[in-house]
Amino acid sequence: MTMKSSRFTLIAIAAVLAPLALFISCVSSPGTSKSTTLAGAYKDHFPIGAAVAAGEFDFDSFTHYPAHLLAEFNSLTAENAMKPSIIQPKEGEFNWVHADRIVEYAEEHNMRLRGHTLVWHNQVAEWMFPGSGTQEEHRKKAMDSLREHTDAVMSRYARKVTSWDVVNEVVADSPGDSPYRTDSPWYKAYGGIGYVREAFEMARAADPDALLFYNDYSMVDSGKRKRVLDMFEELGLLRDGLIDGVGMQAHWVLSYPDRNQLNEAVRDFREAGLRVEITELDIVCDEWDQDILADRYEALFTWLRELSDDIDGVTFWGIADDHTWLTDFHGFTNYPFLFDTEGNRKEAYDRVIQAAQ
Template sequence: MFKLATTLLLTGLACAACVSTTNNNSSTYLKDAFAPHFMMGTAFNEQQISGQATEDVQLALSHFNAVTPENIMKWEVIHPSPNEYNFAASDQLVALANEHNFFLIGHTLTWHSQTPDWVFKTPEGNLKDREALLALLKEHIYTVAGRYRGKIQAWDVVNEALNEDGTLRNSLWLQIIGPDYIEKAFQFAHEAAPNAKLYYNDYNLFKPEKRAGVIDMVKRLQAKNIPIDGVGLQGHYALDYPDLSLLEDSIVAYGDLGVEVMITELDVSVLPFPEEEEMGADVSINLALQSKFNPYANGLPSSINSQLSDRYEELFKLFLKHQDKISRVTFWGVNDRQTWRNDWPMQGRSDYPLLFDRNNQPKDAAQSIIRLTQ
């Protein structure tokens, strides 16, 4: 049923998602415009994967050639209890991606967040010891990555392991196993899926201190001949954040390590934030909704839409400048209706951070970045 629905949409509504780029109404798709430069990716949520949002999927099939799942492969979903794995949604995604030749990134094998307490604790509530947690990490990675060996082309092996100063986050992974848990995760992933590309993924990687931490991590792995193929810079940005010179410095620095550089989870918030330090992507932040931080509840003003277009154009000029280092740019969602930004760091906000609006219509920003390639 899902295959039939998407096929009908693609054949019957093929131009519904076209982006007009010139006065004579010529149109193109993102993945085609950027094909000579880098892959263009998006993220699918469970409704899209299950076939409940076929128009979103049709849009994605038209415009993107890489896909990452938002949540279905995170530990709490795919491995919710010690003897239970839930592969239904991920199997659907793998089938969809393979059918339509998406480059598929598994997200994520090791993360401090969205991981159940039982992973770290015994039934009595005590912290597990190093050997027990290492054995569980190996079993999880072997089971999940091994199931999709040859079907998932890349994995975000470790996600958000660093503090803002570049030191290792004091997660339970670190507390119980020690700093080599990162090495072990990459080692296990390579053993389970030897042909998959293996990535480290994190936010605020433009910051010099955090950049230094990533560089040190990659060099340690390389020195031990533990495969790491790339660094994903989560692009949770805003109209005036970050300083693009810092972002450029990081792109160059990571590229100099000889690994791929990817812009992952890209979205540009148009909303004000309570404090600058909350501009990262810490999903644990949950503040009370205030109207002054939700100024566009009834729609995006044209002036702000223009600013969003300008910001995306600035970002993609930078990405194209360093296309020799960047292998992929992935947006964190298909459209504004889907974006996590609507509810972070306050439930109920209305944000407009992506290239397509809540009705899957392209914004001026989509036109702007495509024109950069013409």
């Protein structure tokens, strides 16, 4: 072979190999690989979860979600299917179908499962509260009903649901006359905040192996966080080993919270001896601010990765932009997630993957 023909041969080989090298580079790059998932990118940091709808909002059990979207996560939470008004709408009449399907899917795919929720002022089962009677009769009916409900639900899913939001949103947004949400049917039936302690006692007895959480929003606010910690002390939840952690709901916006607020919140709860999870993550965002959303998610997950030694999990309150409670709540169409209305990855997704490095 002459030198000239040899040179042409090498050029031809290089032309064939260059696209292959580019393909290999893209596949191996965590920021661009389509084989990368959120769970995979953060496997050394914390589980990445999503709340899923099943049996509500015209969603059948999981038929709404493409497999490739569910595969992005390694943790699931039922958005509504495990709430009292859904799972036991009438006394003794349980609707297990959709909750069971979520549990089965999580087991089949080796996913962590969080239970949500046993006690909340919304989506309560009205039968748990008597229509008339004395304060003591109201309290007894409510606590007896809660005990039966907690025993039934937690025993059914024992060793399958590994952690529970036992109590949700009982602390007031501002102190006012009381640090607690006094308009809650639970507060009214009990005649005070003591129902929170009893709820944790019931949950601990129903499944001693489950991790028990208090879940609330705005706990990056120092005032509300103090009211939460004061409640734990008042009720002896930490002293008596009745609570394991807090779920910090993350219904946040494009400019709040900042890094220091997040750091301080996590620090305060960890110093109190509590596990911390970021729950219900979504960011209020319209169609026109998607570039800002990408910046926001990159910054947020950079901070969360830096805090990964102190965070046990991060859960989005949904999966894709086709379904979010924020639209109804705020009165305009929201696009708060990493996947668009068609389930395609957005720029925000790529930036979250990059933040894992």
